[in-house]
Amino acid sequence: xxxxxxxxxxxxxxxxxxxxxxxxxxxxxxxxxxxxxxxxxxxxxxxxxxxxxxxxxxxxxxxxxxxxxxxxxxxxxxxxxxxxxxxxxxxxxxxxxxxxxxxxxxxxxxxxxxxxxxxxxxxxxxxxxxxxxxxxxxxxxxxxxxxxxxxxxxxxxxxxxxxxxxxxxxxxxxxxxxxxxxxxxxxxxxxxxxxxxxxxxxxxxxxxxxxxxxxxxxxxxxxxxxxxxxxxxxxxxxxxxxxxxxxxxxxxxxxxxxxxxxxxxxxxxxxxxxxxxxxxxxxxxxxxxxxxxxxxxxxxxxxxxxxxxxxxxxxxxxxxxxxxxxxxxxxxxxxxxxxxxxxxxxxxxxxxxxxxxxxxxxxxxxxxxxxxxxxxxxxxxxxxxxxxxxxxxxxxxxxxxxxxxxxxxxxxxxxxxxxxxxxxxxxxxxxxxxxxxxxxxxx
RNA sequence: GGAGGAGUGGCCGAGUGGUUUAAGGCAGCGGUCUUGAAAACCGCAGGCUCCGUAAGGUGCCCGGGGGUUCGAAUCCCUCCUCCUCCGCCA
Numbered sequence: 001x002x003x004x005x006x007x008x009x010x011x012x013x014x015x016x017x018x019x020x021x022x023x024x025x026x027x028x029x030x031x032x033x034x035x036x037x038x039x040x041x042x043x044x045x046x047x048x049x050x051x052x053x054x055x056x057x058x059x060x061x062x063x064x065x066x067x068x069x070x071x072x073x074x075x076x077x078x079x080x081x082x083x084x085x086x087x088x089x090x091x092x093x094x095x096x097x098x099x100x101x102x103x104x105x106x107x108x109x110x111x112x113x114x115x116x117x118x119x120x121x122x123x124x125x126x127x128x129x130x131x132x133x134x135x136x137x138x139x140x141x142x143x144x145x146x147x148x149x150x151x152x153x154x155x156x157x158x159x160x161x162x163x164x165x166x167x168x169x170x171x172x173x174x175x176x177x178x179x180x181x182x183x184x185x186x187x188x189x190x191x192x193x194x195x196x197x198x199x200x201x202x203x204x205x206x207x208x209x210x211x212x213x214x215x216x217x218x219x220x221x222x223x224x225x226x227x228x229x230x231x232x233x234x235x236x237x238x239x240x241x242x243x244x245x246x247x248x249x250x251x252x253x254x255x256x257x258x259x260x261x262x263x264x265x266x267x268x269x270x271x272x273x274x275x276x277x278x279x280x281x282x283x284x285x286x287x288x289x290x291x292x293x294x295x296x297x298x299x300x301x302x303x304x305x306x307x308x309x310x311x312x313x314x315x316x317x318x319x320x321x322x323x324x325x326x327x328x329x330x331x332x333x334x335x336x337x338x339x340x341x342x343x344x345x346x347x348x349x350x351x352x353x354x355x356x357x358x359x360x361x362x363x364x365x366x367x368x369x370x371x372x373x374x375x376x377x378x379x380x381x382x383x384x385x386x387x388x389x390x391x392x393x394x395x396x397x398x399x400x401x402x403x404x405x406x407x408x409x410x411x412x413x414x415x416x417x418x419x420x421x422x423x424x425x426x427x428x429x430x431x432x433x434x435x436x437x438x439x440x441x442x443x
Numbered sequence: 444g445g446a447g448g449a450g451u452g453g454c455c456g457a458g459u460g461g462u463u464u465a466a467g468g469c470a471g472c473g474g475u476c477u478u479g480a481a482a483a484c485c486g487c488a489g490g491c492u493c494c495g496u497a498a499g500g501u502g503c504c505c506g507g508g509g510g511u512u513c514g515a516a517u518c519c520c521u522c523c524u525c526c527u528c529c530g531c532c533a
Contacts, residue, residue, distance in 0.1 A: 048502040058514045062461035078513040
């Protein structure tokens with residue numbers, strides 16, 4: 001969420017910045033928002049003055065003879081003041097609701113350094129690591145995995161539906177090995193504190209990081225047991241606005257849980273760095289026909305997530321640090337990859353600046369995203385209200401997150417880059433102690 | 444799922460319609476005293492919002508929301524959370 005005062009006072013400036021994301025984003029910033037901000041302020045100024053007078057009068061009444069005509073006169077007068085205060089408060093709330101409604105739909109402004117562009121075609125390559133490995137007959141990973149007998153997509157569809165996977169034998173073991181390897185690397189060498197969080201989150205949590213309200217279609221919402229649903233319907237009939245808030249969702253990324261961990265708090269020491277292994281769930285309704293085969297795009301996948309919370313002035317340095325940590329995973333695994341920077345038009349909702357790490361997939365003949373590292377500045381911190389004490393003043397922190405890495409996609413890269421002429425797959429040296437073998441062979 | 448109880452500042456804990464600007468204590472910070480420390484004493488201490496260049500000030504905040512009243516921590520409604528017991532359960 002952007003700062004409403006700042007938006008109201010610098011409307012043209014913000015609109016120009018937002019135009020770099022595209023015309024639709026810029027159009028979200030209309031003059032109505034600024035007028036609501038002013039209207040709210042007017043209600044507060046007038047209301048505060050009235051309440052001040054009301055308070056003094058009430059104090060006087062406390063000392064008066066409750067049966068005197070003066071008391072009755074004062075009471076009648078204050079009755080009118082009270083009505084006016086209530087009306088002002090109602091108007092103030094309307095303004096605030098309008099402001100929030102508008103702001104929740106507005107994405108973060110792109111950083112000055114964020115390159116111009118409208119789509120992923122325009123993302124400049126920042127650096128490339130390693131060489132394309134010599135794979136004589138490249139194959140897509142689903143063919144490799146199915147031939148080895150370690151991936152089963154048909155049976156996954158049978159038990160759960162499309163866009164799920166079953167991992168067998170060495171693949172299941174590789175998944176575990178990768179998770180442990182990645183968490184160990186970040187926890188032991190990069191200074192992150194390990195954290196394990198629930199996979200199910202409340203609506204307010206998704207709102208804090210910006211997934212809701214705008215991207216409700218991208219997440220899975222849970223339906224509770226019949227009796228609870230009935231109780232909920234009863235509650236909303238009674239006029240309570242809590243029914244909606246009682247909803248639970250499957251988290252699409254641990255960024256959600258970990259970033260919101262300190263929501264509403266004032267932090268004593270920064271920076272904070274967490275590494276979390278967590279399952280992620282995405283509905284993928286907007287990607288029909290895209291990556292339908294294989295492990296690339298599933299409804300459920302594992303991810304090791306890095307989250308950093310820091311002082312505002314440090315966040316750009318922290319972003320570089322974060323990308324470096326994520327990239328180290330691929331370097332240790334010897335997987336050829338490149339780092340691109342997202343152009344303004346390709347930027348995620350909460351991000352001001354983002355680096356994507358793209359790993360080389362020989363079977364596909366393309367680089368594919370395996371990590372996305374973003375600086376969200378104070379956008380999420382404002383929504384979630386995460387602050388720190390800075391010399392007597394409370395300020396919003398900056399939040400950053402990045403995958404370190406997407407586990408399934410890492411497995412894809414290992415299978416495709418490590419494919420040997422005999423159909424077996426070479427396991428990266430760094431992973432051998434975790435996996436227990438230097439080769440994946442047919443089962 | 445059933446029955447009961449409880450939510451007050453960083454923590455403990457008074458307070459059942461009007462000098463309560465929330466008593467008191469502990470922890471915290473600053474100071475006096477001391478060679479140093481402790482003790483004692485004095486003082487300062489929260490969040491949000493709005494006005495203001497600032498200094499400073501207004502208003503709001505006793506789990507959340509709504510209501511009654513001239514006036515609510517206190518009365519009413521509602522939701523949430525936690526605790527205890529029973530049942531079920533990996």
